[in-house]
Amino acid sequence: MLATNDDxxxxxxxxxxxxxxxxxxxxxxxxxxxxxxxxxNLVIDGEGNFLGSVSGGCVExxxxxxxxxxxxxxxxxxxxxxxxxxxxxxxxxxxxxxxxVYVEKVE
Amino acid sequence: xxxxLLSTLNAExxxxxxxxxxxxxxxxxxxxxxxxxxAKDPLRAIxxxxxxxxxxGMADSPDGRVFLTVYVPAPQLVITGAVHISQTLAPIxxxxxxxxxxxxxxxxxxxIERFPDVKVIAEWPDKALPPLGIDHYTAFVALTHxxxxxxxxxxxxLARDCFYIGALGSKKTHGRRVARLKEQGLSDADIAxxxxxxxxxxxxxxxxxxAVAIMAEITARLREEGEADAGSAPAPAIARAAS
Numbered sequence: 001m002l003a004t005n006d007d008x009x010x011x012x013x014x015x016x017x018x019x020x021x022x023x024x025x026x027x028x029x030x031x032x033x034x035x036x037x038x039x040x041n042l043v044i045d046g047e048g049n050f051l052g053s054v055s056g057g058c059v060e061x062x063x064x065x066x067x068x069x070x071x072x073x074x075x076x077x078x079x080x081x082x083x084x085x086x087x088x089x090x091x092x093x094x095x096x097x098x099x100x101v102y103v104e105k106v107e
Numbered sequence: 108x109x110x111x112l113l114s115t116l117n118a119e120x121x122x123x124x125x126x127x128x129x130x131x132x133x134x135x136x137x138x139x140x141x142x143x144x145x146a147k148d149p150l151r152a153i154x155x156x157x158x159x160x161x162x163x164g165m166a167d168s169p170d171g172r173v174f175l176t177v178y179v180p181a182p183q184l185v186i187t188g189a190v191h192i193s194q195t196l197a198p199i200x201x202x203x204x205x206x207x208x209x210x211x212x213x214x215x216x217x218x219i220e221r222f223p224d225v226k227v228i229a230e231w232p233d234k235a236l237p238p239l240g241i242d243h244y245t246a247f248v249a250l251t252h253x254x255x256x257x258x259x260x261x262x263x264x265l266a267r268d269c270f271y272i273g274a275l276g277s278k279k280t281h282g283r284r285v286a287r288l289k290e291q292g293l294s295d296a297d298i299a300x301x302x303x304x305x306x307x308x309x310x311x312x313x314x315x316x317x318a319v320a321i322m323a324e325i326t327a328r329l330r331e332e333g334e335a336d337a338g339s340a341p342a343p344a345i346a347r348a349a350s
């Protein structure tokens with residue numbers, strides 16, 4: 001069973017209180033058939049550990065990479081993922097939807 | 108997001124109170140509005156609407172585009188009666204994301220072995236129900252057939268504005284129940300909120316089938332999304348991301 005958003009936010013709080021660097025990613029907009037609804041969360045720590053889901057597995061790797069940047073810089077980022085493009089070496093959503101993910105540091 | 112905002116949010120969620128986080132996506136600034144404070148917030152109109160529908164999303168504010176993350180409590184399912192139907196209803200409820208609690212003072216019925224993974228309270232409703240924080244995000248189902256157990260529990264569920272209230276029993280049994288509840292001073296409008304006979308009419312025969320009919324009716328009520336029936340409050344918004 002997937003962790004609920006409650007667990008994810010509690011983990012974000014506990015990780016930060018435990019002294020880890022933490023970023024929180026949130027699905028803020030979706031178009032077409034998106035795998036996870038607006039408001040879904042993914043929490044990432046400074047070592048790339050993560051909990052939760054913003055896409056059911058399609059783009060989590062890319063979000064984690066960007067989250068490490070956000071942890072370093074402290075500046076939030078808006079990421080957008082569209083349909084998978086097989087000619088490009090970029091991640092995408094196989095379901096054909098588009099999602100926008102906001103990534104921020106927990107300070 | 109500031110850590111103290113996150114801590115406050117988690118405390119609100121633990122207490123089963125709704126809240127909204129407003130994030131300015133350009134500046135990165137965020138703030139928390141508790142459900143109780145929505146009425147006095149500058150963005151109250153849109154916040155109230157979001158709270159009602161439970162949907163997170165982008166919105167315009169005087170300070171620019173903001174993202175509203177809406178947090179509403181996870182739904183809970185409270186059942187009186189550790190009976191056959193409950194043995195199926197409890198696991199189905201769990202699968203659908205509900206926190207499930209069974210209340211039955213008859214200790215022979217309410218054994219843990221019959222209900223693994225579910226909270227079972229072997230107490231009378233007057234003792235068992237108040238600590239559960241029964242609210243608008245709760246579905247309540249009375250299954251004991253025993254007025255001493257079901258009636259006070261139904262009265263509690265009505266007072267707490269549960270989004271779904273159902274009671275097992277034939278039309279005749281329910282007729283007698285209605286008479287008793289009226290005698291206790293409940294209004295017709297209150298009593299009309301009790302779904303009885305319980306469950307969608309799918310021709311259910313076995314206890315497990317009746318459990319499916321009940322859970323289907325609860326789901327239908329849950330997803331009505333604000334379409335108010337006569338005499339009943341809008342269905343609550345449920346955390347769609349929490350699955």
